[in-house]
C-alpha cells in the first residue's frame with residue numbers, strides 16, 4: 001500500500017530521521033480515509049495542456065484493468081476534466097457523511113472527477129488555485145478508494161500551483177510524462193522531470209502522443225510534425241521511452257462516444273507490462 005512517507009527532499013541532508021530536523025522537511029502528504037487502500041499511485045503529467053494526458057491516463061488504466069488488477073482514476077485535472085466523458089459516466093457521485101463513492105466505468109475502473117460532483121457537466125469550474133488544490137486533496141482523502149492495486153492520477157497540466165499540491169499531498173510511486181512532438185523540446189519535458197526530481201518522485205518514463213499518423217491505405221507511418229525527437233530527448237534527460245502513440249481517429253471516436261475502454265490498439269501494452277513488473281517488484285521488496 002502507498003505509505004504516507006517519503007524521504008527528505010534535501011539531498012545534502014545527513015540527518016538519519018526528519019524528526020526535529022531544522023531543515024524542516026515536514027511531510028505535507030495527506031492521510032486518506034481508513035477504509036481506502038491503494039498499492040501503487042502513478043501520476044500522468046505533461047509540461048502543458050492538450051497533449052493527451054487524459055488519453056494516456058485512461059489507456060494505462062484500461063490496460064492494467066485488462067491484466068485483472070483493481071484500478072482507479074483520480075481526475076485531478078479540475079478545470080478540464082475529461083475522464084468521465086471518455087468512459088461515458090455522467091452520474092453525480094453519491095456518498096455518506098464521511099466518504100464519497102467513486103463511480104465505476106463499464107470495465108470496472110473506479111473514477112472520481114469534479115464532473116461527477118457537478119449537476120451539469122458543462123458548468124465551468126471557476127475556482128482559484130488554493131481551492132482547486134483542496135479539491136484534489138479531498139479526492140484523495142474523502143473518496144473511498146477500496147482495495148485498489150493501481151491508481152492513475154490525471155494531473156493538472158503544467159508545473160503550477162495545483163500540480164505542486166498534488167505532488168506534495170499524494171504519495172506518488174512514480175510519474176509518466178506525456179509529450180507531443182511539437183512540444184517535445186527538452187525544456188518542457190525537463191520542467192516536468194525536474195519538478196518530480198525535486199519532490200523525490202521516480203520518473204517511470206516518457207510517452208510521445210500524437211507521434212505520427214498511419215496512412216489508412218498503405219499503413220505507412222507519416223511523421224507529420226517531423227522526425228521524432230523522443231529518443232534523443234529521453235537520452236539527454238536520462239529517462240526511459242515508454243512508448244509512442246499515433247493520432248488514432250478510431251480511439252478518438254470511442255472517446256467521444258464514451259466508449260474509450262473498448263480500444264484494441266496495443267501502443268502502450270509493453271509500457272504497461274514494464275511498469276507493472278517494476279511496480280510489483282517494488283511492492284514485493286517492501287513486503
Ligand SMILES: Nc1ncnc2c1ncn2[C@@H]1O[C@H](COP(=O)(O)OP(=O)(O)OP(=O)(O)O)[C@@H](O)[C@H]1O
Nearest residue numbers: 049050051052053054055080157246247248252255
Ligand atoms: N493519440 C490520439 N489520437 C487521437 N486523438 C487523441 C489522441 N490523443 C489525444 N486525443 C484527443 O485529443 C483531445 C485532447 O486530449 P486529452 O484530453 O487527453 O489531452 P490533455 O493533455 O489531457 O488535455 P488537458 O491538459 O487540456 O486536459 C481529446 O479529444 C482526445 O480524445
